[in-house]
Amino acid sequence: MKLRIARKKSKWFVYQKVIAIFILLLLPLITMNIWFNYKGMSISKNAILSSSLAGATFYSKQLDKEMYFIRNLQLQLLNDKDLQKLSFRGSMLENYEEVELIEQVRDRQMALTAFSDYIVNAGVYVEAVGKTISTMSGVSNTPNPEMSLVASLVSVKPKPSFYQSGERIFLIESENNDGIWSYIEISRPKLLEALEQIANLYQESEVLLGSKELGAVLTTSREVQESNTILGQISEQSLQEQSTSEMKKVHGVNYFIIHNDVSALNLSLIMYVNQNEITRPLNQYTTWSYLLFIIAIVVMVLYAFSVNLMIHRPLSRLVKAFRMLEADNLNIMIESRTNDEFHYVFSSFNNMALKLKNSIRENYEQKIALQHSQLKQLQSQINPHFLYNSFFNIYMMCKVGDAESAAELSQKLGTYYQYITRSGSDEVPFYKEYQHALDYCEIQCIRFSNRITFEYSDVKDIPPSISVPRLIIQPIVENVFEHAFEDGTMEGVIYMGTEYADGRLRVTVEDNGKLVTGSMIEQMRDKLATESKYMEKTGLINVNNRLQLKYGNGSGLFVSRSAYGGLRVDLIIVVEEEED
Template identity: 70%
Template sequence: MKLLTARKMSKGFVYKKIVIVFIAFLIPLISMNIWVNYKGMSLTKNAILDSSLAGASFYSKQLDKEMYFIRNLQLQFLSDKDLQKLSFRGSMLENYERVALIDQVRDRLTTLLISSDYVINAGVYVSALGKTISSMKGVTNTPNEEFRLISSMMSTTPKPSFYRDGDRIFFIETENNGGTISYIEISKPKLLEALNQIATLYKESEVLLGNSNLGSIMSTAMDNQESEAISDLIDDQSVRNSINPVIKQLHGTSYFIIQNDVGSMDLSLIMYVNQREITRTLSQFITWFYTLFGIAIVIMVLYSFSLSLLIHRPLSKLVKAFHMIETDNLNIVIESKTKDEFHYLFHSFNRMAFNLKRSIEENYEQKIALQHSQLKQLQSQINPHFLYNSFFNIYMMCKVGDSENAAELSQKLGSYYQYITRSGSDEVPLYKEYRHALDYCEIQCIRFSNRIRYEYDEIPDESNTISVPRLMIQPIVENVFEHAFEDGTVEGVVYIRANCHNGVVRIIVEDNGNLLTTKDIEVLREKLAMDSKQMEKTGLINVNNRLQLKYGAESGLFVSRSQYGGLKVELVIMNKNENEEA
């Protein structure tokens, strides 16, 4: 029988161990590569974010400084001595002097207007004159449109850092208990221009100016709702208290949010950038990383397949061959198409299987011959006292005229000796072996003048198809008559029963004798359990050895205390293989 492939693969413990070791060594390298890549990407991303944070911070500080500068000029203007003189003495001054002071104030307002690109109008209301002086409108009497606008905004409480009227933004300061009101209008287009300059740091970035109370004052975004939603995030402590960019989700999109305070206006300058814009330059590295990771997986698969082809399959073939030898199939040859170490192993295995087969054949023939010899020896060891006593019993029955019992005993005795001396097969049907044991019991009961009797169960019909070695049961029954009732027991009983189930044969012989001690049973059990090659091959031990030699260690004789007080001997034949073949 040639073994070309291992149809039923072994569990592959060696193969699995090699693959696991390879993966165990490869995983740290892959893990280190993953860590280095992610660490590098993290550092690069942080560097980009730091750059954007620095740019946004720079522009927001410039804007804040510009607003502080304008407010400081406004405060200095309120302290101007010409304006103070007009405020306190305007109604008492001569007309010439009043006009001269007004012109000087207008010059100061013009200076304030040209001091910053963010200022589009600067003016002052002087209650003592009842006039407003403006760089845009000139000198006008009150009430006028500009005064009404400023007055309406000043009614806002509490006082804000700046005032709004629609899209117009004003800085308003008062002096002399409201007798002097300075106002400066800030250019919204200029503010938007500054915000757009910050937004040019990234393509997908927007900048807004606002706070949690006022919302978005102005924004570079076309979608005002988005700006309002971003401004609401200012209330989030993680955004408000963070000096670093934070990541927030808005409508399913992740944004990096950078916040800088514009203290001069009590606002926050917020730049938010789509995360994809920040990580776009890193995406190619991520693609290469996953490509390399996929290549590593492919390498592991190819390595595993190579191990399976070069090591696992030949090893599985060898394991399969050993499994077949365990089932006593020695007609096996492993073919090898390679010239590697497995070729030597396969050749050595084939040679071993051949030598093992030849050795088993030689030993088997010797063992069969030994069994025949032991059987003949057992047949020759018939107790002569049994034959003498049986003839004596027949003689006495004839003397007293009991011809019926004499005839029955003669018939049983003839049948008994015909069975044990018959040549031929060493195996007989189970029911014949059982019947022979019952004939022996019948003879012994007649010999012992009916002070001993036996009870038995009929053997099941299944026994008609089961063959067992000859003289298996009779030696057990003989042991009972020789040892259980030698004290002259009256009303001794031998119990015999048999059953067959799923190929397992059980013959149970029990007695009600009282001579056997528990220690005697233990000694007998130990003798049956030990290797008895050097022991005498007769009696119970001989039967036990023959059963185990033929049917395996699970078969044999098993002794214990009988429920009737004497010895219980259970003969077990594990005949499963033969039953399955049948």
């Protein structure tokens, strides 16, 4: 695909076209909207001031008076002479006299509940007689559940204007140094009914009863969080005023908020209504609203079409091109039929893709060539220097007439060199590489007059399909013979084992030599962990570099102290990526 460049130069850039078209299309809509909102707001303000504020204030005052009335009744009950007599002389009263006083107190309580529909339960606790007297549970000895609930509420400090237990609301007063407790439970449904009467002023209005400290104690809204948000928007100064109104924007919606003080409960009664509901009286402007809606739709369609044509389509082509580039498709090129900013972007993208393609090809070819060269170089550095000593051992065996040992050493030596000099693939099945290391051990044990032996485990549970680079185990074993037993150890042992699990192949070579020290192990670890092209590429470092070059991080040689006293070398190959 070739890049075609338009010759006709545009006088307008894309962003200029978008801004000019948007202003021209939106200008009539803005003009009508300003006029419409001006007319609507003038009527809405009159409606909210004359209707909502007056109605909410009336109901809130009624509720406040009712709560004051209930509190006065509660105080009168506390000062009742029969209740006072029962408290002062409780332990000295005869049974008959005590029962008579209790019944008279109950009569007063029943009369108190009849005075107001907001009272669910009226009760007293008299410490002198150890009883609670209530209209709901009757006369009960303490402790009892009702007394335990009231006692837990009274312990709250500082003393609130009312008490809450879940959804239950209580008014609690005490007398005679807490010798008498009077508690009245307020009907939550009745309070909610009173709030709903105020909310009925508008269809989309809600009313809540609460404070900054307690949040929304009671609300007609199903969304309690919304009520708490509205309450949080009101300033402390506004809450302290008797009756005020304001407009707040919450979650993108404009609300008219009216708040009144219910001083009997130390709470605020707040009504909030959606501004759209307030503008309902503007029915005379319905025709203009429909017209404005139609114009808005047309503007949105025209604007969307222009943005789609001038911005969205070119950007979509660019995004698709980048996705194809991420999928390693470097042959993509974008055509440009305009001469604006996108023409420059498309041209730059095409140049970038072309340069990236050439760069990847050159780097890939160089990397492959370098890796192949390094592998060949590292492999060729393996020098079987023990050849001369092996020939000398054969010569001495022949001189002393040990033909059988000479024949065995010759056969092992031939197999050994047949393996290392074979041309062809750089990789062999793992079991062949392992067997080659065992052959090398047998040759060395014969050379050292059997003062050194080796023990090994058979290859098992290792997939036959696993192939490894040639000559990666022998240098590890060779290192043991050269350095671990150079002090003339007579009972030297080499231990070899294999393990395969979770995509990791491990070959372990250990010895019981006494020459290796802790500092030598640390130095060897540092050398294996250091990547330097100037470092000598022989022995263990040779093998470590080859494994890391082929298999990446996690593969290589790792040295540590052997359980047998010598050196332990773990050869690890990450055959496949492990899942986290």
